[in-house]
Amino acid sequence: MSxxxxxxxxxxxxxxxTPEVSIVNIFVMGKRYQVPAGLTIMAAxxxxxxxxxxxxxxxxxxxxxxxxxxxxxxxxxxHFALACQTTVEDGMYLVQIPFVPAxxxxxxxxxxxxxxxxxxxxxxxxxxxxxxxxCTKSCPQDIKVMMYIQNALRGDIxxxxxxxxxxxxxxxxxxxxxxxxxxxHVGQLARRLRGKYIDTQSQDLKKRVAEVEGGQYDKEIExxxxxxxxxxxxxxxxxxxxxxxxxxxxx
Amino acid sequence: xxxxDGYPQYMLDSIKKVEDKRMENIGKSIEPLTMEExxxxxxxxxxxxxxxxxxxxxxxxxxxxxxxxxxxxxxxSPSILDTSEVDLTKxxxxxxxxxxxxxxxxxxxxLFALENGVPLDKILITTKLRxxxxxxxxxxxxxxxxxxxxxxxxIHYLDIYGGGHFTNKPELAKAMAMDAPGIIKWHEExxxxxxxHDNGEFQELSGGGTSRNRMHSAKDYTGMELMRNIRDRxxxxxxxxxxxxxxxxxxxxxxxxxxxxxxxxxETHEYYVIRAKATIMATGGSGRLxxxxxxxxxxxxxxxxxxxxxxxxxxxxxxxxxxxIHPTGDIYPDPVIxxxxxxxxxxxxxxxxxxxxxxxxxxxxxxxxxxAAFLKECDKGNGITTPxxxxxxxxxxxxxxxxxxxxTVYEKLAGxxxxxxxxxxxxxxxxxxxxxxxxYQNGGVEINEKCETAVPGLYAAGEVTGGVHGxxxxxxxxxxxxxxxGRRAGIYAAEYVKTRTVGKLSLAHIDEYNKAVExxxxxxxxxxxILLPEYRxxxxxxxxxxxx
Ligand SMILES: Cc1cc2nc3c(=O)[nH]c(=O)nc-3n(C[C@H](O)[C@H](O)[C@H](O)COP(=O)(O)OP(=O)(O)OC[C@H]3O[C@@H](n4cnc5c(N)ncnc54)[C@H](O)[C@@H]3O)c2cc1C
Ligand code: SF4
Ligand code: SF4
Ligand code: FES
Numbered sequence: 001m002s003x004x005x006x007x008x009x010x011x012x013x014x015x016x017x018t019p020e021v022s023i024v025n026i027f028v029m030g031k032r033y034q035v036p037a038g039l040t041i042m043a044a045x046x047x048x049x050x051x052x053x054x055x056x057x058x059x060x061x062x063x064x065x066x067x068x069x070x071x072x073x074x075x076x077x078x079h080f081a082l083a084c085q086t087t088v089e090d091g092m093y094l095v096q097i098p099f100v101p102a103x104x105x106x107x108x109x110x111x112x113x114x115x116x117x118x119x120x121x122x123x124x125x126x127x128x129x130x131x132x133x134x135c136t137k138s139c140p141q142d143i144k145v146m147m148y149i150q151n152a153l154r155g156d157i158x159x160x161x162x163x164x165x166x167x168x169x170x171x172x173x174x175x176x177x178x179x180x181x182x183x184x185h186v187g188q189l190a191r192r193l194r195g196k197y198i199d200t201q202s203q204d205l206k207k208r209v210a211e212v213e214g215g216q217y218d219k220e221i222e223x224x225x226x227x228x229x230x231x232x233x234x235x236x237x238x239x240x241x242x243x244x245x246x247x248x249x250x251x
Numbered sequence: 252x253x254x255x256d257g258y259p260q261y262m263l264d265s266i267k268k269v270e271d272k273r274m275e276n277i278g279k280s281i282e283p284l285t286m287e288e289x290x291x292x293x294x295x296x297x298x299x300x301x302x303x304x305x306x307x308x309x310x311x312x313x314x315x316x317x318x319x320x321x322x323x324x325x326x327x328s329p330s331i332l333d334t335s336e337v338d339l340t341k342x343x344x345x346x347x348x349x350x351x352x353x354x355x356x357x358x359x360x361x362l363f364a365l366e367n368g369v370p371l372d373k374i375l376i377t378t379k380l381r382x383x384x385x386x387x388x389x390x391x392x393x394x395x396x397x398x399x400x401x402x403x404x405x406i407h408y409l410d411i412y413g414g415g416h417f418t419n420k421p422e423l424a425k426a427m428a429m430d431a432p433g434i435i436k437w438h439e440e441x442x443x444x445x446x447x448h449d450n451g452e453f454q455e456l457s458g459g460g461t462s463r464n465r466m467h468s469a470k471d472y473t474g475m476e477l478m479r480n481i482r483d484r485x486x487x488x489x490x491x492x493x494x495x496x497x498x499x500x501x502x503x504x505x506x507x508x509x510x511x512x513x514x515x516x517x518e519t520h521e522y523y524v525i526r527a528k529a530t531i532m533a534t535g536g537s538g539r540l541x542x543x544x545x546x547x548x549x550x551x552x553x554x555x556x557x558x559x560x561x562x563x564x565x566x567x568x569x570x571x572x573x574x575x576i577h578p579t580g581d582i583y584p585d586p587v588i589x590x591x592x593x594x595x596x597x598x599x600x601x602x603x604x605x606x607x608x609x610x611x612x613x614x615x616x617x618x619x620x621x622x623a624a625f626l627k628e629c630d631k632g633n634g635i636t637t638p639x640x641x642x643x644x645x646x647x648x649x650x651x652x653x654x655x656x657x658x659t660v661y662e663k664l665a666g667x668x669x670x671x672x673x674x675x676x677x678x679x680x681x682x683x684x685x686x687x688x689x690x691y692q693n694g695g696v697e698i699n700e701k702c703e704t705a706v707p708g709l710y711a712a713g714e715v716t717g718g719v720h721g722x723x724x725x726x727x728x729x730x731x732x733x734x735x736x737g738r739r740a741g742i743y744a745a746e747y748v749k750t751r752t753v754g755k756l757s758l759a760h761i762d763e764y765n766k767a768v769e770x771x772x773x774x775x776x777x778x779x780x781i782l783l784p785e786y787r788x789x790x791x792x793x794x795x796x797x798x799x
Contacts, residue, residue: 038585038586039586040586043586043786046786046787046788047787047788047791048788048791049787049788049791049792050787051783051785051786051787052551052786053380053495053517053518053783054495054518056380056551057380057381057384057388057550057551057552058384058388058389058550058551059550059551059590060389060548060550060590060591060670061590061666061669061670062388062389062472062474062475062666063381063383063384063388063389063550065380065381065384085586085670085673086673087586087674104486106486106487106489107487108487109441109442109484109487110440141669142669161444165444165469165470165472165476166470166472166665166666166669168475169479188479188483191442191444191476191480192441192442192480192483193442194442194444195439195441195442195443195444195445195480196439196440196441196442197442199444199445199447199451200447200449200450200451201439201451202398202439202447202451202452202453203451203452204398204399204400204452204453205396205398205432205435205436205439205453206436208397208398208432209398209432209433209436212404212429212432212433213433217403217404217405217429220403220405221404221405221408221425221428221429224405224408224409224412224421224425225408225421225422225425229417232409232412232413232417233286233413233417235409236409236412236413237286239406239409239410239413239462240462241283241462242401242457242462242463242464243457243464243615244280244283
């Protein structure tokens with residue numbers, strides 16, 4: 001498709017289906033505001049006139065600052081969402097949860113061992129899980145939260161670490177858990193234990209650190225630091241590019 | 252507008268062409284550009300090369316030096332702090348080390364300051380939002396370190412230096428390359444879950460502009476995995492953190508040495524005077540200034556405050572006449588505009604494709620070159636126009652599963668997959684649409700290899716600094732940067748603290764700066780630093796009463 005045809009198609013798609021920007025009603029802590037459709041919940045709240053201080057961090061789904069609970073006009077269900085990653089819908093009653101109180105165990109990772117009961121001993125309340133699955137249903141990252149808690153309880157640290165990996169620590173699971181479990185702290189501990197004690201460590205890295213510390217590269221790097229731009233350009237342009245080489249070898 | 256799999260019909264028509272040529276395109280290799288070709292595309296299409304993007308600053312130590320307009324606007328503004336309201340005789344916090352910014356660099360600095368003898372209760376991190384609300388949390392792709400047998404720190408050095416167009420400070424590039432393996436080792440000890448092969452060796456990918464595969468990653472949440480680990484360490488040690496309290500200006504003593512700062516509680520609107528023997532600036536980047544009008548990948552608090560505050564005490568800045576636009580910002584659908592789609596997508600083999608289904612550029616050029624090539628392709632009319640009229644380039648993500656086996660996209664790019672799934676798009680099945688976005692502040696406060704700035708008492712580390720990457724940064728080198736220089740700042744500032752005595756505190760430099768701005772006849776209409784970007788609705792703002 002040529003640009004003009006493409007542009008024209010874009011215009012038509014737009015014109016035919018969205019005659020003008022439609023407006024939706026949202027309720028920010030019960031107060032009604034009219035905002036354009038298509039905005040994220042976060043942008044809609046700002047459009048309404050709020051300057052966010054709490055409940056806004058990365059604006060991209062990475063930090064868990066913008067936990068939002070909402071219910072729609074005509075629905076029973078309580079929804080959980082990230083305000084920066086969810087588009088507004090008509091009739092949303094919104095409330096931001098800017099902070100979740102959840103006490104964290106204190107530890108020095110080097111003093112722990114990755115044993116079956118390590119997590120349980122630091123977070124004994126995981127034994128009280130009643131398998132209601134509310135945590136999983138509340139998670140905006142679609143993490144199998146209950147599963148990672150169950151794995152932590154069973155002492156399968158590696159699995160708990162893996163299942164909890166995408167946790168952005170928003171706290172919505174912990175807000176709703178009838179057993180007062182602080183899931184995201186449990187996941188954090190599991191991941192650190194796995195990273196430090198369970199995953200095999202790199203031998204290449206160990207060797208390289210020793211080489212650097214032993215001064216093996218000192219001379220070479222000093223030579224580079226001392227080179228003129230012209231010399232460096234020469235070397236730079238002659239670099240062998242691994243990614244390209246592999247491709248040529250048909251990898 | 253009717254959407255099928257998240258796309259309107261006319262976009263699917265273009266996707267059809269991408270699909271038809273996919274197998275052929277996977278086999279087709281486009282050569283990297285020569286240095287001359289790179290230069291040609293950059294000078295025509297990159298905002299760094301446009302006169303309209305920048306100007307010379309008229310006030311302060313860098314008078315006459317060019318920076319991006321949005322930064323010069325702030326430098327040519329009076330201070331946000333009304334010095335007459337601050338009582339410097341009442342010290343709220345008296346510490347050895349003030350660390351400004353609770354992101355990666357700041358937290359790493361605190362950990363190493365503690366390890367190097369600064370007492371726990373004499374360290375204070377102040378931060379604008381929550382501890383960890385930072386660009387560091389958002390990095391996806393990975394971190395570089397030359398640890399494979401076929402790689403070495405000198406090769407890494409050459410990549411850093413050439414990637415920066417030979418404008419980096421050599422001693423800083425050297426520190427990066429040489430410290431890198433030790434940093435990864437430290438992460439291993441903390442318990443970072445890097446992606447590994449079964450034998451424990453790291454899975455290392457290539458990145459734009461690097462000659463060896465040395466990108467260590469933790470799925471596509473590398474930054475988050477690092478930041479939450481480092482923060483967990485800091486929390487376990489009880490390192491004091493003051494949240495929602497950005498620093499608004501630095502304090503000097505009667506010797507002209509930086510001696511702490513004034514914090515502003517953005518919730519209660521009171522200020523705190525913090526006296527410190529050493530101060531580390533670790534405020535990160537400036538994406539939220541939307542330089543040259545680009546959308547941004549950065550977090551909400553990335554407003555360049557550190558540049559302004561350091562400049563007010565006389566620290567020089569450098570390389571702020573360049574910014575890094577990232578080629579693969581999202582451009583469709585509207586709610587994700589500006590958000591990053593990680594470079595790892597290209598690292599895994601996805602190629603940029605134009606409206607006709609054809610590849611047009613080597614996928615892993617340095618970012619500035621890759622971005623310029625995208626802008627050029629769109630300028631030629633080979634972009635895809637979104638329903639709201641923005642141009643974009645296809646990034647053919649389904650190639651990844653064909654190359655590496657089914658399920659790779661879901662496994663290696665879980666965060667990306669989730670982001671698009673929220674809007675009905677399955678990136679393992681369909682390509683995604685991208686366009687350059689403002690990603691990284693290449694330059695900043697000039698430092699040396701001990702993280703010292705031009706002003707005694709003031710250290711700096713991380714994205715706020717200048718010199719490490721010269722005029723362009725390579726992927727994976729800024730996570731490394733905040734670790735290498737966060738660590739060094741903590742160590743060297745801890746050393747400095749031992750000999751320092753603080754004299755009488757003063758804010759006279761702010762009054763002088765304001766006067767200089769006024770005398771130069773500069774009227775930017777804002778006060779700096781700005782602390783937060785302004786996103787409130789225009790109408791709401793027009794009717795607001797300024798009572799706070
Ligand atoms: C989406 C995204 C993806 C990225 N991907 C990669 C990648 O794959 N690899 C890579 O190497 N790099 C990547 N980067 C870049 C990298 O993440 C950052 O450059 C780096 O983490 C910066 O670390 P920092 O500590 O200097 O700044 P930040 O982590 O941003 O921390 C700065 C902190 O200072 C605070 N602050 C700001 N102003 C003030 C003030 N006035 N007072 C007190 N506190 C203040 C901020 O709120 C923040 O907490 C990415 C960046 C983004 C945005
Ligand atoms: S596991 Fe809990 S804290 Fe983590 S993302 Fe899901 S709901 Fe949020
Ligand atoms: S909400 Fe609590 S009790 Fe229910 S399944 Fe989850 S962890 Fe168990
Ligand atoms: S603001 Fe960070 S997840 Fe929404």
